[in-house]
Structure formats: structure tokens, C-alpha cells
């Protein structure tokens with residue numbers, strides 16, 4: 267049945283569901299996942315030698331495309347000097363300086379090994395700094411898999427159709443309040459922090475309505491709660507300065523991941539000194555990690571951020587605009603109504619009349635049965651989107667004009683094939 271099928275069979279015998287992260291399974295679209303053999307720029311090749319134009323890009327880290335030569339060289343050079351020490355390095359200082367320089371209002375940052383660790387640590391820090399327990403999150407936002415943050419999660423949690431998560435005690439979520447995205451919640455003085463994706467990129471793509479982020483800032487200030495921007499996707503992708511630069515609203519704490527690691531396991535959280543100095547060894551909030559600030563990861567992150575100047579963000583946004591217009595035309599010309607919201611270089615794809623503004627609206631469109639059909643029609647023809655309707659589309663700087671035009675041509679054929687299927 268082919269190498270992908272064989273590998274999936276083997277994988278399922280030794281790995282639950284055959285995957286190390288549920289979003290990679292084809293549960294919500296059906297079929298067998300492709301196993302990646304190698305990747306280069308906008309492309310990846312599977313175990314059967316089939317080439318795909320890749321819009322997953324590891325769900326965001328691949329902003330330069332796969333295996334960028336400068337990143338490969340930096341990681342190789344770092345590896346030959348030792349891969350981990352358990353003592354601080356100059357590379358950590360350099361990357362921290364780069365983050366502080368780029369993000370207005372962020373004065374201090376600590377590196378961890380994943381986005382989950384970043385949000386989990388930021389929440390603990392917010393609770394420690396305020397002496398309060400409550401946290402507010404928004405339905406459809408995904409903040410990694412820490413217990414307190416899984417409630418009403420987007421991304422894989424939504425794809426699996428899970429409303430909550432077995433194994434999370436009621437105690438662990440007792441202080442989590444879930445609110446609808448794009449509505450400013452009423453807060454009280456039990457709230458330690460409000461955590462939000464400034465652009466929600468784990469329920470497709472839902473942009474913040476005018477006044478939402480500003481309203482959160484005001485609401486937090488009124489009760490003394492901290493505002494946390496989870497910029498694991500938006501950080502170093504929307505703009506050099508992330509959401510602060512894009513929307514002009516400054517949080518108290520930021521979480522980063524994905525792009526900041528240049529394809530290696532990195533997360534980071536940071537904020538104002540006054541808040542950050544509550545962390546051990548300065549303060550009483552403990553947080554640490556054996557591989558935190560790992561030299562390979564720092565080298566990949568530094569090289570990636572160095573290559574991302576303002577011109578590159580403009581180029582990336584222009585690429586995403588062309589892709590969104592071309593794909594939308596391709597789908598609508600075939601009689602499939604599609605909307606592709608865009609913020610910077612981030613794209614969503616919904617089959618319906620109107621882009622959603624919250625999780626309830628996103629769910630109706632994501633679960634209407636169209637996405638799996640289009641996903642497979644594209645995949646068969648060599649274009650890989652994420653195997654789930656709740657994920658964003660991630661064009662990279664390696665997706666040049668030729669690659670984008672090829673994608674649009676393939677989408678036109680795929681859309682016709684789906685249109686024939688659904689109307690016959």
C-alpha cells in the first residue's frame with residue numbers, strides 16, 4: 267500500500283495514534299498521514315518521493331521556508347561546539363537582546379523549550395505577581411497543553427472534537443474562565459491575568475475587532491489584572507514588533523514560540539521588569555529547564571530574526587495577499603463559496619459566505635464538511651494544507667511568485683474536482 271501506509275502501520279504499533287502531536291493525525295480529514303522524508307524551502311517530500319508545496323511549515327516556525335542555508339549553517343556550527351552545557355552562554359544574551367530591542371515595552375525575557383512552557387510559566391508568574399488565582403481565556407484560542415489552559419481550546423483540541431480534556435482535574439480548571447473572543451469580558455479583582463491570542467490563529471484565522479484589544483487593556487487596568495499576549499504564532503510574523511506594532515496595544519507579558527526558534531524547540535516569555543523580577547532566582551516564582559536557552563536553538567532563532575527585516579514582512583504580506591486572492595477566485599469560480607481572512611502573512615480558509623468573528627461562528631464553518639474534501643483534492647495534486655480546518659495557512663519567504671502561481675493553478679483544478687463531487 268506504499269511507504270506512508272507502512273510507516274503509519276508501524277507508528278501506530280509504538281506511538282499512540284501513530285503521531286507525536288494530535289494535529290498531525292488525519293483524524294478530522296480522513297486518510298493516512300504522509301511521512302516526511304525531507305524538505306527544502308517551500309517544498310517537502312514524503313516517504314514515497316511525492317513533492318508537496320507546504321503551507322503547514324510546522325504550524326509557523328518555517329517563516330524562511332525549510333532548511334534555510336543560513337539556519338542550517340548556524341545550527342551546524344553551534345552543534346560542533348557542544349549541544350548543551352547547563353551553564354549560560356553568550357548566544358542566550360544575544361537573542362534576549364534582540365527580543366528586547368524588537369518588542370516595545372518588553373524589558374526582560376526568559377527562554378524555554380516550547381510555547382506550552384511559555385504560556386504555563388507566564389500564567390504562574392502572573393499569579394505569583396498579583397497574588398490572585400483567576401485567569402480568563404477566550405474560546406477557540408489555543409495556548410498549548412498546560413492543564414489550566416486546555417478549556418475550549420482551538421487547534422488540535424477543536425479538531426478532535428474535545429470540549430475539555432480527560433485527566434485535567436476540576437481543580438486545575440477551577441480558576442479558568444472562558445469568554446467568547448472579540449467581546450471584552452467583565453473582570454473582578456480575583457483575576458490574575460487575561461490571556462489572548464492578539465490574532466486568533468488556532469480557529470482558522472479570526473482577527474480582533476476594532477476596540478477588542480484596547481478594551482482588554484482597559485478592563486485589566488481597572489481591576490489590576492495582567493494582560494498576556496500569546497504571540498506564539500503572531501510574534502516575529504505580523505511585524506518586527508509583533509502585535510504591539512500592529513495594533514498599538516501593549517500587554518504586561520508576552521509569550522513566544524514557533525518563529526523565535528527558527529525550527530528548533532524554543533519558547534520564550536517576557537515583560538516589564540516589575541513583573542519579571544518575581545521569577546527565581548530574583549523572586550519566589552520558580553521556573554526552569556535543563557535545555558532552556560539551548561545553544562542550537564539560540565543559533566537558529568538568532569539567524570532567523572536577523573534575516574527578518576521590515577522589507578521581508580512586507581514581502582510576506584504581499585505573498586499572502588496574492589495567495590488569498592488567487593485561492594478565493596479559484597474556489598468561487600468553481601462554485602464553492604470561500605472566504606480567506608488575512609492579517610499580515612497569516613491566512614484562514616473557511617467555506618462559507620462570511621469570515622467568523624468568534625469560535626461559535628468558526629465551528630459552524632469548520633465543521634460543514636467542505637474542508638476535508640478540499641484538503642484531499644489539494645494534497646493529491648501536491649499542495650499541503652494542515653490536516654484540520656482550525657489551522658491557519660503559513661506562506662513563507664521561500665514561497666516565491668512561481669510557487670504561489672503554481673499553487674493557485676492547482677487550487678483551480680482541485681476546486682473543480684470538489685465542485686463536481688459535491689454537486690453530482
Ligand SMILES: *Cc1c(COP(=O)(O)O)cnc(C)c1O
Pocket residue numbers: 379380381382383385408409410411463468496497498499523524533
Ligand atoms: C502552538 C501554540 C502554542 C503552543 O506551543 P507548543 O510549542 O506547541 O507547545 C501556544 N500558543 C499558541 C498561540 C500556539 O499557536
